[in-house]
Amino acid sequence: MLTKFSIKNNILTLSILVVLILGGISVFEDMPRDDMPAFLIRYMSVVTTYPGASPERIENLISDKIEKVAQEVPEVDYITSESRTGISIVSISLKESITKLQPVFDRLRRKIEGIQSELPDGASVTIDDEVGDVFGIIVGLTAEGYSDAEIKEIAEEVRDELIKLPEAAKVEISGYQNEKIYVEFNDAKFAEIGLTKAKLSDYISRTNIIIPGGEIKIGDQRIILEPTGNFEGISDIEDIIISSMNGRVLLLKDVATIRRGYEEPRKRLVRINGVPGVSIAVNLKKEGNIINLGRQVDQKIEELKQIYPYGVEFERISSQDLIVEKSVNDFLGNLLQAVVVVLAVMLVFLGLRTGVIVASLIPSAIVLTLLLMSVAGTGLNQVTLASLIIALGMLVDNAIVMSESIMVKMETGKSGYDAAIESAKELSLPLLTSSITTSAAFMAFFLAESVMGEIMGNIFIVVSFALMGSWFLTLTVITLFCARGLRIKSKEPSKTGIFDRLAVKYRRALFACLKWPTLTVGVIFLLFIGSLFLIRSVPFIFMPKSDKAIVTVNFELPIGTAIERTLASVEQIERFIAGNLMLDNGNEGVVTWSSYIGEGAPKYDLGYNPPESSPNAAHILINTSSDPANDRVIQALDRFIFNTFPDAQFRVSRLISGGGSVNPIEVRLSGRDLDTLYRISEMVKEKLRQISGTKNVTDNWGMKSKKLIIQIQPDKARLAGVSNQDIALSLQTILSGSQTGSFRTGDKTLPIILRNEAADTLSVEDLETINIYAQQSGKSVSLKQVADIQVVWQPTKIIRRDQSRTITIESDLMPGFTAGQVTGVLLPWLSDQSVKWGPGYSFELGGDAEGSADAMGAVAKKLPVSLFIIVLVLIGQFNSIRKPLIIMLSIPLGLIGVILGVFITGSYMGFMAFLGIISLAGIVINNAIVLLDRIDIEENEFEKPAALAIIDAGTQRFRPILLTTATTSLGLIPLWIGGGLMWEPMAISIIFGLLFATVLTLVFVPVLYRILFRVSYKDFSL
Structure with missing residues (x-):
């Protein structure tokens, strides 16, 4: 015994x-330490780009095909897709009973890769099944007076040092600008010398050789041959010989401007405490200790500060290690207090x-x-x-x-x-x-x-x-x-x-x-x-909102807004934060912040899912002095953004607790006809706004946007000797630019972009007069001779859930109100109204009710x-x-x-x-x-x-x-x-x-x- x-x-x-x-x-x-236990992210995304296609074309040609093939996998719980102009984003969520994710992800990957031949030519598919990786430590890097290329170079050096840390698994950089080589031409000059864009692209491609030359056998040895025809510098591109149609010989620099620059328009920007910079995010190894990783990062950054000159600054902008350390220490303190209380009870009564x-x-x-x-x-x-x-x-x-x-x-x-x-x-x-x-x-x-x-x-x-x-x-x-x-x-x-x-x-x-x-x-x-x-x-x-000293701002202007306006709006918000909400002797407030324009932040918390890149959107991550300061910051930013940006959709909130819902109130409306869905969604939004306790009532489709349709006239195009492909390629080259080769410098490869020098200043009237070149004959005609231009309104995006078009109505809650109180009023109304919508239209509750x-x-x-x-x-x-x-x-x-x-x-x-x-x-x-x-x-x-x-x-x-x-x-x-x-x-x-x-x-x-x-x-x- x-x-x-x-x-x-x-x-x-x-x-x-x-x-x-x-x-x-x-x-x-x-022992590993964390704020909350980790949980599996049973989710993968499939992002497909197809430049220029409308949301409805993206939906039919890409999203629908991927959804159908993904639905064949029995482990899939539900599928959502977002079809925007030029891009399809399909999100596949697995059933929560699935614990071994990789075999299922591999099967999904094979199925999606198997249908790529059915997608339109020019469609590029990216599959990501690592969306659950959390980058708990993010360091902001600013270097005033340095060029974007120099900042990127410094960031890459820092990344190479951080990845060597014992507890680091991955390090990612956000906010840098990619470099490109631009070859900018003038349509009138091309017409004068009889040069077509197709021929110019061909000249560049044939001159820039980046392929192996093979091998030669000499005796008993095989020697590798390497041609030296690739570009070594910008001057090599400028000196390309151009033979025009009238026999004259010209250099490329005589007919075009060649320059090295950054991608235009800019796609992503990061600002650290109101200063342009980049963010360097560090991911913890599996079973690692986030607190130890934080100490290692701090030590390495201190070492790097001694290396880089004045002006290069580092700032912690996400510190999950400090949050975890405080959380664990607080709970250890609670445990110790509980032990003392229980010991006291034992001694007193026994x-x-x-x-x-x-x-x-x-x-x-x-x-x-x-x-x-x-x-x-x-x-x-x-x-x-x-x-x-x-x-x-x-x-x-x-x-x-x-x-x-x-x-x-x-x-x-x-x-x-x-x-x-x-x-x-x-x-x-x-x-x-x-x-x-x-x-x-x-x-x-x-x-x-x-x-x-x-x-x-x-x-x-x-x-x-x-x-x-x-x-x-x-x-x-x-x-x-x-x-x-x-x-x-x-x-x-x-x-x-x-x-x-x-x-x-x-x-x-x-x-x-x-x-x-x-x-x-x-x-x-x-x-x-x-x-x-x-x-x-x-x-x-x-589940209550998190009590971490963090406030987030999700800010979105109407789709189609240029990133420059989004940046200007974020700068206004930053000035308000700096002038009114900072921590001072009298008030709790903001300690640091970082802004991500055009893209989401790295996944700094399990409850945050970064959105896909979009020039009209921004995310601001604000670190406050304490949880009580969150309320002050949220209320002030709510009022300021609401009053300053009437056309913006935004949400200022705490982080969500593990397993909680992003939106406390959600109503999903499903149906086929777009106009009917828009009409129903407006009714539901209006009803929600009338219910006490709701605020920031929005939907995830947004307003319709203008679109120019180039209506090709087949008979006129045939007589002019141009094909539909000629028209599409000419428009792409003139407006967006088309890649026509690559330029190597050191360990970098920069794309060579051929585009019209007036691409950013063209009006609708100018569009009618641009030249369309026939690739076979070299002849050119103006666009208005072969096509009509029409202005129409279209959905900015089409979102589907399980292959049904679905608009989600979202709402925040005012302090003192609960989701149950709101849905208690809304649900009976929805039940009564839904019978009037007609067959094929339905609703279901999401948010806290579903969670x-x-x-x-x-x-x-x-x-x-x-x-x-x-x-x-x-x-x-x-x-x-x-x-x-x-x-x-x-x-x-x-x-x-x-x-x-x-x-x-x-x-x-x-x-x-x-x-x-x-x-x-x-x-x-x-x-x-x-x-x-x-x-x-x-x-x-x-x-x-x-x-x-x-x-x-x-x-x-x-x-x-x-x-x-x-x-x-x-x-x-x-x-x-x-x-x-x-x-x-x-x-x-x-x-x-x-x-x-x-x-x-x-x-x-x-x-x-x-x-x-x-x-x-x-x-x-x-």
Whole structure:
């Protein structure tokens, strides 16, 4: 027997304990640390560019084909596509039950690659299945007075240094401008000398040789030949000989301007605290330590600062390592406070000697749990540390029950050794059963096939480690300490006083309840019904926003807006931040910020998904001094952007918590006809704006935009000797430019772009007069001779979900309002209106409504597994159906305390409160098992009448159950106060629920036992 072995081999037992403690302490420093547990990003994107094509053409020719082939993979959950002018973005999301992503991504990749031949010529496909990589550390680089090329060169040198860091996996640079070689021509000059763009492109291509020359055999050797015909400098391009049609020989520089420059128009810009620069983002290695990576990056940057001259500045603009360090330290502080509270409770209520013995279990069990977590690859984060706090009160329960039993037996005259052996024999199975059933209550979260399951499933792992470790230590170390350390000659002082007086009053109250069982059950049932009515007054929030000191601004002007205007708008916002919102002596505020124009930021947080590049969009990442400063910054920026940019769609918000929704309110409208969808969406937006609590009501399609259609006249084109391809290529070369070769310089390859020198200044009237060249004949005609130009309005983008055109209406919430309040008003209206939309048009709710249903539904699906295990273990423990039934009937009644607590404290119901209810169920089961087991002992071993056995068992377990309630409730107070908005409702649910659950265990369980086992109290008296 384990207990007997540990007591007899006490030196070995203590040695093993010391080794375990030292092992746990040694692994603590090296354990991975993060803010929240990582979860899989089951998502890949397929981006296809097809320049010039309209959204509807992109939808039909590209997006539709990719969607259909992706839908064939059974692991796919849903597919969304965004078709914009010249680009298709298809996002493929896998089912949350899929854990091995790469094989599925590989199959999707092969299927998509297999249909590329069916896509239009000129379509370029990029498949990305690494969208989940988080770049938690971002360094901003500015160098005023340096050229873009010099800044890029410095950034690349920094990247090469950072990638060598032990904890770094990837390093990416954002915001640099790509260089190009521009060959700019004049249409009139070309017409004068009879030169066509096709011939000019051919001259450049034939002169610039960048192909191998083959090999030659000399004797027994093969020598590689390398032609030197490629361009060595700009002058080589300028000196290309051009033979015009009238026989004159000219150089390229005589008919065109050749220059080296940056891509025009600029596609992406990064600004650091209002200064142009670039960002360098660092990704952590798998199983790495983000805090260590942060220290390594800081050290390397300090070294680099000594190398680069004045003017080159580095600024941290995303510091996930500091966030994680603060989060982990705060939760370690909460854990330490909880440990101190529980230790104090033990010492006060159990006396010094017994209190010290029981309290010794706490650090031992925590260190053992950390060791098991390290072996299992589970790191330190908010969830795992909160799990330790939750388990704290539960794990001492084993030691309390065991020490109580040993003391009682020693008071009867038994030796410490015999009392420990007998107590372990009696309690090992009940304590194991209670530990297993308590752990099983959390199993549904571990098994849930959802993101929230991946995040919160860690609670099951940690609580299981803690409880099983506690059970093991109780049977070995605690029994050893009790056998060797307790000295019982008569009743200890701790056995008298407040607990004795309370026990006497409880005994009388229990007797009264047992005499009136129907009334007792009826009152509890009425309280339960009343609490269900009270829940209507409690707000429901699926997941609160993050309390990190970060504010984000997503800013979008109408599609088609030039990046120059987007940049000017962002500069206005930056000036407002610098002038009004900065941290100063009087106010909390902004510490640093970075702006990303034309593209999203690197993925700096799991809750942020960078959008595809777009010149009309910008993202601003703002670091504030504290979470309270977020509210001030959000409100001020909301007002400023709303008043300053009436045509902008924007969202100023906190980051979302893990597993939460980006938009609290979302309505997806699906149908076929574009005009009908637009009309319905305007109705829904107008209704949303009328509902109290909504703000920034927008949709994800935007307004229609103007488009010029070149309507080719086939007969006229045929007579002029030009083809449709001639027209398209001529337009592309003149307006956008076309690549006609490459220029190598050092280790860089720059594209050579042929374009009209007046491309950026052409008007619609100029467009009619541009020359269209026939590639075969070399003849040219003006565009208006072969085509008509029409102005039409088109959707800026077409978004589909599962192959149906879908407009998503989005809305933020004003402070003090919840998504449930808004959808409660909106949903009935939508149901009434949708019948008027006609067949083929439908709606569904997204946002918090969908996220909550999915997350809680995934857990609910697995609850039967937890219940089955619990019931099975209980039946095995008691060899009875009625006793497990008593326990299971008592669990739902814990909601009375939960709802009352949330209502009194002004907190909210949501996923975390749901988690608290599940945790509460485990504690209720634990207490009920110990009480019912004691009734069995009183009845069978001490041969007492059932009526007396129930009362004596309740009295016997009165102190251990109260102590469990006290240690668990008081231990959770630091999490309630210091755990932030996310953990507050869970802590409140357990604390208040447990206070009422104690009454359930001590009163309802005995009364229900009396009813089901038909115990009579007719002639019984105390």
